[in-house]
Amino acid sequence: MQEEVIKSEKMKIVGDMAASVAHEIRNPLTTVRGFIELLGTAYLDKEKKDFYKRICFEELDRAQLIITDYLSLAKPDPEVIEKININDEISYLSNVLLTYANYNNIQINETKLKDNSLIIVGDRYKFRQALINIGKNAIEAMQGGGVLELKTNKSNDHVVIVISDTGNGMTSEQIKRLGTPYYSTKEKGTGLGTMVSFGIIKKMNGKIEIKSEIGKGTEFKLIFPNR
Numbered sequence: 001m002q003e004e005v006i007k008s009e010k011m012k013i014v015g016d017m018a019a020s021v022a023h024e025i026r027n028p029l030t031t032v033r034g035f036i037e038l039l040g041t042a043y044l045d046k047e048k049k050d051f052y053k054r055i056c057f058e059e060l061d062r063a064q065l066i067i068t069d070y071l072s073l074a075k076p077d078p079e080v081i082e083k084i085n086i087n088d089e090i091s092y093l094s095n096v097l098l099t100y101a102n103y104n105n106i107q108i109n110e111t112k113l114k115d116n117s118l119i120i121v122g123d124r125y126k127f128r129q130a131l132i133n134i135g136k137n138a139i140e141a142m143q144g145g146g147v148l149e150l151k152t153n154k155s156n157d158h159v160v161i162v163i164s165d166t167g168n169g170m171t172s173e174q175i176k177r178l179g180t181p182y183y184s185t186k187e188k189g190t191g192l193g194t195m196v197s198f199g200i201i202k203k204m205n206g207k208i209e210i211k212s213e214i215g216k217g218t219e220f221k222l223i224f225p226n227r
């Protein structure tokens with residue numbers, strides 16, 4: 001019960017996030033603008049120039065990451081609510097992640113329940129963003145390579161998607177922090193990915209169950225009403 005309350009508090013924060021993320025992107029842009037101006041006017045030795053350039057690249061990369069996690073697939077509202085076949089979306093996800101997985105020495109396994117009735121409703125593009133963010137994290141958790149498992153299933157009047165990895169895993173304390181804005185353990189993390197994913201899934205009346213073991217891996221189970 002207590003945890004439910006905390007989760008809903010988190011979701012309220014998510015509602016106010018758009019403005020804050022816009023700010024997060026505007027900041028690096030302002031920095032870059034300033035340094036380009038400096039590069040163009042002042043006399044600078046090579047060392048200073050390189051330093052300013054490096055800051056520009058880092059700031060632009062950061063803005064790019066924020067956009068990837070937060071709104072790469074978002075379309076302007078109003079949302080289009082449509083029927084979504086989760087088997088099709090798992091194929092899509094596996095395709096999108098393939099290059100990133102190969103690059104990181106990771107094998108993707110798909111185990112789809114052969115059933116045409118695994119249908120949910122929601123905004124397809126936002127749903128894709130939610131899955132991609134979870135899948136990306138799974139890959140990033142497997143630094144030395146591993147297996148990314150994508151499964152679909154059915155239980156009673158619900159459909160189930162399982163995204164699991166053989167990565168570094170999380171403590172229960174870390175699991176509790178998932179979905180909070182700017183929580184990241186990565187050097188260049190945005191801490192926006194899970195927050196965005198959880199917000200989208202919640203809005204689709206989805207439930208998220210997470211199991212994880214340090215050094216073994218993590219399982220994200222997403223449960224949606226079957227439509």
Ligand code: ADP
Binds near residue numbers: 165170179192
């Ligand atoms: P970011 O990926 O930018 O760090 P996210 O919100 O996507 O931000 O994830 C927040 C944090 O949750 C990550 O930094 C990581 O510590 C943890 N995390 C998320 N998914 C996994 C996973 N599959 N395995 C291990 N840790 C994870």
Ligand code: MG
Binds near residue numbers: 133136137194
């Ligand atoms: Mg992430």
